[in-house]
Amino acid sequence: MSNLIQDTRYGLRGLWRQPGFTIIAVCSLALGIGANTAIFSVVNALLLNPLPFPQSDQLVTIDQSKPNFDLGAIPYPNFRDLQKENKTLSAMAISPLR
Secondary structure (H helix, E strand, O other), rough: HHHHHHHHHHHHHHHHOOHHHHHHHHHHHHHHHHHHHHHHHHHHHHEEEEEEOOOHHHEEEEEEOOOOEEEOOOOHHHHHHHHHHHOOOOOOOOOOOO
């Protein structure tokens, strides 16, 4: 235990003598921890948690192709027409995600 206290004092003295290095080290750690936390939050929300829908394995995506675009969003009037004429799907909704 005394070695731990001596090593801690030695490390703190070294950091106190070189404030520029200390600031860079602390900022680097803060940015690294913050970036990892942000990335994990996104991965957790999008990939690890199940979708908030019953039978989410049966969800489908409908896209509309346009000239000069591979896939695109469906305009709202077109979505309303598709929703009105739907005879295959049990329900249709617009997702703000993408």
